[in-house]
Amino acid sequence: MTIPLRPSGIPAVGDLPWGSHFCQFYGDREDLVDSLVPYFKAGLENNEHCLWVTSEPFGATDARTMLRNAVPDLDQRMTRGQIEIIDHHDWYMKSGGKSADEVLQGWVDRHGRALAQGYAGLRLTGNTYWLERQDWSDFVEYEARVTDTFKSHNIIGLCSYCLSRCGPRDVLDVVRNHQFALIRQAGEWELIESAPLRSAKAELHKLNAELEQRVQDRTAELQHALHMREEFLSVASHELKTPITSLQLYVESLLRANQRGTLSVDHATPKLLKAKEQCGRLENLINKMLDVSRASASEDPLPIEAEEVDLAEVARSVGEVFAEGLQRAACELRLRADQPAVGHWDRMRLEQVVTNLLSNAIKYAPGTVVELEVRSSEDRATLVVRDGGPGIPEEAQQRVFERFVQLSPKSHAGGFGLGLWIVRSIVDAHGGSIALTSKPGQGTTFQVELPSRRSA
Structure with missing residues (x-):
């Protein structure tokens, strides 16, 4: 005041x-x-x-x-x-x-x-x-x-x-x-x-300087947040428009074929499958936006529905889902998840973690070996995803976990830049930690540590 x-x-x-x-x-x-x-x-x-x-x-x-x-x-x-x-x-x-x-x-x-x-x-x-x-x-x-x-x-x-x-x-x-x-x-x-007055004035000057600095810092944070919001809205409009446009084209193509009387099962099936794929992409984008909303709303952001889960089995399951994507990217998946790694976690959230980390590896390290490993100890489990891609410069490594950050070249553009931020939010919600190790030209390794049970 x-x-x-x-x-x-x-x-x-x-x-x-x-x-x-x-x-x-x-x-x-x-x-x-x-x-x-x-x-x-x-x-x-x-x-x-x-x-x-x-x-x-x-x-x-x-x-x-x-x-x-x-x-x-x-x-x-x-x-x-x-x-x-x-x-x-x-x-x-x-x-x-x-x-x-x-x-x-x-x-x-x-x-x-x-x-x-x-x-x-x-x-x-x-x-x-x-x-x-x-x-x-x-x-x-x-x-x-x-x-x-x-x-x-x-x-x-x-x-x-x-x-x-x-x-x-x-x-x-x-x-x-x-x-x-x-x-x-x-x-x-x-x-x-008087000495007390001089001391009080000096302390007031110090407090005023600190307050001014806090105001400047907060203003910079707000300006950064506004900039990030504008970027997010721009990216979101583009990313949501793409599958919607594709859906519209597939539906219009089917309607035209039906009007001409040329619609057949063989003609409709591939277009419907493509439409379903775009629906899945749209659902995934919307889910990411909802995760951002939840994770920004409170100090205990993502809802966790914990149950007994085998992380090794989750890794194997997600790896199978990515078989076709790995093949298209010319990536070889080396999976080491033979031993059970059981803990009290949210299975759906762990699937998101493995999915986002594998997606990242395929997206930024095509044509390389991707390693997916699960290890367990008495009170925790470790998930490791390692690729042979170009790596991440040291000065950029802290930013990869921020919202809306994409450090890749434009040829890799796509998505909201939320995947790794969501991974960290999920890991934090389980009381775990995530570490990044990377050097330019030597690939990137993400290591997730999860306690078997979240502390109360």
């Missing part, structure tokens, strides 16, 4: 939040003119109700004259009650005899009236030149409570202390009771901050 800031009018101070309570140590009248005139000019120009309680060596008449030079319409502002400039003698007659509680409540009440009149808040100052030594302790206690009172209201307060009337211990009392102090040296105002 952004904290609203108000211009202080004093260059050394800059902008301030509401609730600020600070002080200045001045040497002479010129110091007061140099700080208080721009301080109230900024308040008046920013629709604040202002109260200036003056004292020697800069009385109310002088204050009006000097402020009028900076704010030409000061008289009109005074007439309508935006600012009151009053000498401490007259102010004391109005508030004398009041307890610290009554004085503090008076500031709060004045602040309330300012807001009710449409002002943004209350800006005030008081000069303590009039303060006598016997009243110092009581005034210090009062000042200690001012910060707590102001911090929850639209109030900014500046207290002026004459440096020649303050001893070393007095200066410490004053600095302790204000958020920071101003002192003029060599004609320039300088800030004096």
Whole structure:
């Protein structure tokens, strides 16, 4: 949340939040003119109700004259009650005899009236030149409570202390009771901050920097996600259109043959088989999209229906299904899954894992030997799929498990780039792990480790 800031009018101070309570140590009248005139000019120009309680060596008449030079319409502002400039003698007659509680409540009440009149808040100052030594302790206690009172209201307060009337211990009392102090040296105002305030500001600066970095990182993530979504929609529209177009052509061909009276079983059967193949492709694409939706929806993404499953038998079964595809790609499948590897898994999901890994090998390593191996140990099973393809560069290996990523040349284009991401999601859902080993020109190996039972 952004904290609203108000211009202080004093260059050394800059902008301030509401609730600020600070002080200045001045040497002479010129110091007061140099700080208080721009301080109230900024308040008046920013629709604040202002109260200036003056004292020697800069009385109310002088204050009006000097402020009028900076704010030409000061008289009109005074007439309508935006600012009151009053000498401490007259102010004391109005508030004398009041307890610290009554004085503090008076500031709060004045602040309330300012807001009710449409002002943004209350800006005030008081000069303590009039303060006598016997009243110092009581005034210090009062000042200690001012910060707590102001911090929850639209109030900014500046207290002026004459440096020649303050001893070393007095200066410490004053600095302790204000958020920071101003002192003029060599004609320039300088800030004096307490160690806790300096530490708090440094920590706030650090937190702001960290927050900005997090916002930038999150913005970059969102931009990347939007880019990936656009890519996905583009790929999805293309991939879904292909089987739909094929289906439409097959159906139209059959309808035309029927209209001509030339439709026969021999003519229809191959086209229907092709149509069925495209339906299967369409179903597969839709299932992948549903998996993406499920896996993105929660921290426990893919539903797992666990039962006793033999991973070796799953591998053999999927290998048989891929016999024709392997042949078309001129790939030789070397299957080593003779020994049972039984665990508590989701059979359909494991079929997806083996199918996607084998599809990947056939797609990117045609004409090579593809190895499919299952091993078992006491509490886990291992699935290995190895091909003799071109391999994956090291800098790209982490990306292959991301959504919508396809690292292959355009000649291999096709699909959503979701297969390996779905594999990893399924493996994660079973409490397992997947590792990739690959070097350019030396093929690629995927190794899946599955615990026999998923941890609760």
